[in-house]
Amino acid sequence: MVNIKELLKETPQDQLVEVNGWVKTFRSNRFIALNDGSTLNNIQCVVDFENFDEALLKQVTTGAALKVKGKLVASQGRGQAVEIQVNELHIHGTADAETYPIQPKKHSMEFLREQAHLRVRTNTFAAVMRVRSALSFAVHQYFTQNGFYYMHAPIITGSDAEGAGEMFRVTTLDLKNTPLTEEGEVNFKEDFFGKETNLTVSGQLEAEAYAMGLGKVYTFGPTFRAENSNTSRHLAEFWMIEPEMAFYDLKDNMDLAEDFIKEVLKYIVAHCAEDLNFLEKRLLDEEKTKPQAERSELSLLDKLRFVIDNKFVRITYTEAIEILKNSKPNKKKKFQYLIEEWGADLQSEHERFLVEKHFKCPVILYDYPAKIKAFYMRLNEDGKTVRAMDILFPGIGEIVGGSQREERLEVLLEKIEALGIDEKELWWYLDLRKYGTAVHSGFGLGFERLVQFATGMGNIRDVIPFPRTPQNAEF
Amino acid sequence: MVNIKELLKETPQDQLVEVNGWVKTFRSNRFIALNDGSTLNNIQCVVDFENFDEALLKQVTTGAALKVKGKLVASQGRGQAVEIQVNELHIHGTADAETYPIQPKKHSMEFLREQAHLRVRTNTFAAVMRVRSALSFAVHQYFTQNGFYYMHAPIITGSDAEGAGEMFRVTTLDLKNTPLTEEGEVNFKEDFFGKETNLTVSGQLEAEAYAMGLGKVYTFGPTFRAENSNTSRHLAEFWMIEPEMAFYDLKDNMDLAEDFIKEVLKYIVAHCAEDLNFLEKRLLDEEKTKPQAERSELSLLDKLRFVIDNKFVRITYTEAIEILKNSKPNKKKKFQYLIEEWGADLQSEHERFLVEKHFKCPVILYDYPAKIKAFYMRLNEDGKTVRAMDILFPGIGEIVGGSQREERLEVLLEKIEALGIDEKELWWYLDLRKYGTAVHSGFGLGFERLVQFATGMGNIRDVIPFPRTPQNAEF
Numbered sequence: 046m047v048n049i050k051e052l053l054k055e056t057p058q059d060q061l062v063e064v065n066g067w068v069k070t071f072r073s074n075r076f077i078a079l080n081d082g083s084t085l086n087n088i089q090c091v092v093d094f095e096n097f098d099e100a101l102l103k104q105v106t107t108g109a110a111l112k113v114k115g116k117l118v119a120s121q122g123r124g125q126a127v128e129i130q131v132n133e134l135h136i137h138g139t140a141d142a143e144t145y146p147i148q149p150k151k152h153s154m155e156f157l158r159e160q161a162h163l164r165v166r167t168n169t170f171a172a173v174m175r176v177r178s179a180l181s182f183a184v185h186q187y188f189t190q191n192g193f194y195y196m197h198a199p200i201i202t203g204s205d206a207e208g209a210g211e212m213f214r215v216t217t218l219d220l221k222n223t224p225l226t227e228e229g230e231v232n233f234k235e236d237f238f239g240k241e242t243n244l245t246v247s248g249q250l251e252a253e254a255y256a257m258g259l260g261k262v263y264t265f266g267p268t269f270r271a272e273n274s275n276t277s278r279h280l281a282e283f284w285m286i287e288p289e290m291a292f293y294d295l296k297d298n299m300d301l302a303e304d305f306i307k308e309v310l311k312y313i314v315a316h317c318a319e320d321l322n323f324l325e326k327r328l329l330d331e332e333k334t335k336p337q338a339e340r341s342e343l344s345l346l347d348k349l350r351f352v353i354d355n356k357f358v359r360i361t362y363t364e365a366i367e368i369l370k371n372s373k374p375n376k377k378k379k380f381q382y383l384i385e386e387w388g389a390d391l392q393s394e395h396e397r398f399l400v401e402k403h404f405k406c407p408v409i410l411y412d413y414p415a416k417i418k419a420f421y422m423r424l425n426e427d428g429k430t431v432r433a434m435d436i437l438f439p440g441i442g443e444i445v446g447g448s449q450r451e452e453r454l455e456v457l458l459e460k461i462e463a464l465g466i467d468e469k470e471l472w473w474y475l476d477l478r479k480y481g482t483a484v485h486s487g488f489g490l491g492f493e494r495l496v497q498f499a500t501g502m503g504n505i506r507d508v509i510p511f512p513r514t515p516q517n518a519e520f
Numbered sequence: 521m522v523n524i525k526e527l528l529k530e531t532p533q534d535q536l537v538e539v540n541g542w543v544k545t546f547r548s549n550r551f552i553a554l555n556d557g558s559t560l561n562n563i564q565c566v567v568d569f570e571n572f573d574e575a576l577l578k579q580v581t582t583g584a585a586l587k588v589k590g591k592l593v594a595s596q597g598r599g600q601a602v603e604i605q606v607n608e609l610h611i612h613g614t615a616d617a618e619t620y621p622i623q624p625k626k627h628s629m630e631f632l633r634e635q636a637h638l639r640v641r642t643n644t645f646a647a648v649m650r651v652r653s654a655l656s657f658a659v660h661q662y663f664t665q666n667g668f669y670y671m672h673a674p675i676i677t678g679s680d681a682e683g684a685g686e687m688f689r690v691t692t693l694d695l696k697n698t699p700l701t702e703e704g705e706v707n708f709k710e711d712f713f714g715k716e717t718n719l720t721v722s723g724q725l726e727a728e729a730y731a732m733g734l735g736k737v738y739t740f741g742p743t744f745r746a747e748n749s750n751t752s753r754h755l756a757e758f759w760m761i762e763p764e765m766a767f768y769d770l771k772d773n774m775d776l777a778e779d780f781i782k783e784v785l786k787y788i789v790a791h792c793a794e795d796l797n798f799l800e801k802r803l804l805d806e807e808k809t810k811p812q813a814e815r816s817e818l819s820l821l822d823k824l825r826f827v828i829d830n831k832f833v834r835i836t837y838t839e840a841i842e843i844l845k846n847s848k849p850n851k852k853k854k855f856q857y858l859i860e861e862w863g864a865d866l867q868s869e870h871e872r873f874l875v876e877k878h879f880k881c882p883v884i885l886y887d888y889p890a891k892i893k894a895f896y897m898r899l900n901e902d903g904k905t906v907r908a909m910d911i912l913f914p915g916i917g918e919i920v921g922g923s924q925r926e927e928r929l930e931v932l933l934e935k936i937e938a939l940g941i942d943e944k945e946l947w948w949y950l951d952l953r954k955y956g957t958a959v960h961s962g963f964g965l966g967f968e969r970l971v972q973f974a975t976g977m978g979n980i981r982d983v984i985p986f987p988r989t990p991q992n993a994e995f
Contacts, residue, residue: 046767046768046772048667048735048736050667051667065766065767065958066735067956068956081735081766081767082669082733082734082735082736082766083667083734083735083736108955108956109956110766110956110957110958112767137767137927137956137957137958137959138927138953138955138956138957138958139956140954140955140956141954141955144954145955145956146955147955161729161948162726162729162948162949162951162952163729163733163951163955165729165730165733165734166732166733166956170733171733171734174669174671174730174734175669175734177670177672178664178669178670178671181660181670182660182661182664182670185656185657185660186657186661189653189657192523192525192526192558194557194649194650194653195652195653195656195657196649196653196985197652197742197759197984197985198985198986199757199985199986199988199993199995200675200719200742200744200757201688201719201744201756201757201988201993202993202995203993203994203995204995211692213676213690213691213692213712214690214691214692214693214695215688215689215690215719216688216689216691216695217686217688217689217746218689218695220689220691220693220695220698220706221698221700221704221705221706223695223696223698225696229696230696231695231696237688237746237748237756237990237991238756238988238990238991238992238993239990239991239992240993242993244675244676244690251637251985251986251995254636254637254638254640254995255640255649255985257641258557258638258640258641258645258646259557259558259640259646259649259650260523260541260556260557260558261523261557261558266741266742267672267675267741267742269675269676271692271712273712281676281712281713282674282675282676284672291540291556291557291585292521292540292556292587292612293521297521452612452613473636473637473994473995474637476637476638477637478613479615479616479619480583480613480615480616480620480621480622480638481542481543481583481584481585481612481613481614481615481620481641482585482612482613483540483585483612483613484612509672510671510672510673510674510726510730511673511674511726513674513676513713515712515713515714516712516713516714517713517714518674518676518677518678518713518715518717519678519948520674520677520678520679520726520729520948
């Protein structure tokens with residue numbers, strides 16, 4: 046069965062072809078633009094309406110599914126090299142023009158989110174999802190070619206020690222008659238797993254266990270946050286990529302992250318030209334409605350090429366604080382959170398200033414104060430900073446967060462104790478430091494943020510098929 | 521940083537090399553077998569013990585992490601082509617021989633399951649997980665090369681209409697004080713998503729929505745069953761591959777499934793020779809402890825080659841019933857469930873008889889009775905069978921379940937009504953039949969079953985990093 050992507054590459058020589066697809070438009074009772082999702086491009090199917098039943102042609106409306114047979118010929122019209130002279134036309138399924146929601150006109154993104162089962166039939170969402178698919182493959186290919194093993198970290202987890210965010214409870218208990226212990230607490234012994242379980246917020250700790258056996262591993266799976274964040278940057282369910290490497294220090298980790306991002310973006314520039322060109326135009330149109338100051342300086346493809354071609358700036362947190370302290374918006378009190386001293390947690394406005402105004406380039410910040418970072422990060426010799434690194438992207442903010450991990454048992458134990466985490470909860474994680482511990486590092490990359498950057502989509506809900514957000518789990 | 525897999529391919533010419541890894545064994549105070557997980561094979565590191573501190577060498581025990589520098593030379597000993605003459609030895613981390621659980625001896629699979637964070641350091645589990653990783657990549661590569669787009673189906677789902685099995689509830693409600701409605705029911709309006717939500721049992725319905733826009737798609741993600749099945753064949757959390765294709769009928773679907781399985785197995789035979797050879801020997805050893813009748817007739821690799829090289833047998837359910845009715849075990853009443861008439865649901869014993877005794881070959885059964893299959897399967901013209909297909913594998917049983925989907929709105933509505941499913945629950949799924957419906961098909965393949973077949977591991981808990989089963993969500 047040939048698809049339209051392949052058909053459009055064929056040399057037309059009057060060969061008989063058969064193709065299936067959905068009607069994009071039907072002009073002049075003669076020209077059907079047919080699309081099957083394999084490519085952005087439609088194949089033009091020319092019907093000689095005098096040879097077809099009028100009632101049949103009436104059913105050829107936007108969204109109807111057709112099978113078409115005919116000769117593939119060079120097109121006389123503009124805009125396409127080949128077209129089909131239709132001999133046979135079969136309607137698989139109609140799409141009533143009165144009620145079909147996806148008409149050939151501009152729909153709002155909000156409306157299309159409510160039609161998430163149909164929005165992939167629009168050019169925009171089909172292009173976004175094809176790019177998303179290509180990026181996924183690029184991720185797997187990159188790691189495979191670089192000696193990494195893919196591991197599936199568990200989704201349901203009995204350990205909640207990482208503390209990366211609020212968690213969703215997973216249970217089979219009867220919520221109407223929750224079993225209680227004698228002390229009046231929920232009796233999780235009666236739950237499916239015999240203990241409290243949640244949806245994972247990160248596969249990192251398990252990936253560390255695997256890195257300490259297989260050397261270099263990565264996860265690529267769903268992760269969850271039960272946070273009531275109704276923003277264009279947050280999802281309750283999103284996909285995360287987490288490589289973890291034995292014997293890598295922080296510098297190796299930064300080198301890997303930078304190379305990884307560049308290579309997967311190169312892949313889509315090479316493999317998704319049509320979709321990216323379309324998305325670039327879409328973004329330009331969208332930005333025309335915005336004030337000049339909010340428009341991008343670079344077009345979508347130029348932005349991708351810029352990231353691919355330029356070395357990311359690397360500066361320490363301490364250097365960043367100096368830059369921010371002396372910056373115009375800080376002196377003129379334009380920042381909502383003024384930077385006054387070392388140790389301040391950086392807000393989105395500060396990250397954007399560094400990336401978009403100061404360096405105009407992706408920035409890797411590293412060596413953060415220990416107290417604003419997670420317990421598992423490697424303490425530096427200064428005793429106050431940790432070997433953490435964040436990669437900040439224009440328009441997106443933090444796209445990667447990573448660190449060298451604390452490999453020293455006694456240091457890790459001190460940190461855990463200071464945080465009041467029960468050592469027993471982390472027995473197996475501590476084992477990794479007891480037996481054959483070594484320098485190791487890793488990072489996490491939120492896949493949807495990468496897809497946003499690659500496609501220019503402003504709202505994270507528009508780069509995942511069925512977004513999950515507070516009050517929304519339709520489909 | 522060079523890994524051991526790469527190092528073992530180098531031509532030894534006294535070049536200085538540096539390598540990290542974990543000690544497998546240390547013989548005669550002289551020969552360290554070092555492994556870093558990149559390959560099954562170790563690199564032999566030769567230390568001249570007179571030049572090293574005795575206290576340092578005492579720390580070189582199984583499981584210790586080392587950095588080694590020295591010359592790469594041709595090995596004089598047997599079993600390896602190259603070895604390192606060690607100049608420098610650095611201990612990253614020790615592994616106390618008294619307490620380190622993974623000693624160079626035979627451990628039971630049960631014991632290793634309790635040490636799931638360390639078991640990947642054994643040859644068996646490292647090999648299984650490398651094969652698992654290669655199979656994953658083969659899956660993505662196969663579909664990418666064949667014009668499919670990867671889609672991420674939602675994990676948290678508000679629709680529970682598929683009814684493939686018991687589900688896990690996902691909630692942020694306070695289980696100690698569950699909010700109730702005036703009628704005394706759990707008030708899910710107060711839950712995170714404002715409705716009841718569960719973990720998905722299948723991404724099929726959402727994949728259908730995407731196939732009806734992108735043409736050919738596949739999912740590869742975690743799915744869940746809250747069933748109290750404590751067997752060697754069931755997991756509460758497992759990974760499933762679900763391709764879904766617009767314009768494919770049942771035959772196209774069977775052709776795809778067969779080709780897919782053969783191609784991904786070909787990939788690992790080509791790319792994982794060392795690991796598969798090791799696993800083949802492991803299986804032989806394991807089977808030596810079994811009675812003759814329970815041993816495999818074919819070795820692991822022969823079994824893989826057999827599947828790759830032979831056409832799968834395709835028979836209808838009706839033909840299968842005839843074969844089973846007239847079979848020896850049925851006549852001699854050896855089956856636990858005797859096959860008496862058309863319509864009987866096939867049990868594992870029947871499937872095994874067909875595959876392992878009768879045909880001695882993978883079998884595709886199709887055209888099942890409608891009443892033992894799911895509502896969304898395409899009703900045949902006979903009005904009593906559906907276009908379902910299952911692929912049965914020796915030793916594994918059902919590895920694929922698929923069907924052509926019911927594309928006719930009125931037939932689907934009738935089925936839904938007969939089952940008492942609320943039409944409103946499936947509004948979006950029905951939309952796919954209202955607007956541009958067409959013949960389409962798909963299947964689901966349990967990834968862990970495929971890994972079991974590929975690696976010869978008998979228990980499904982041993983082919984996933986951190987298995988989730990009733991009463992078990994450790995790590």
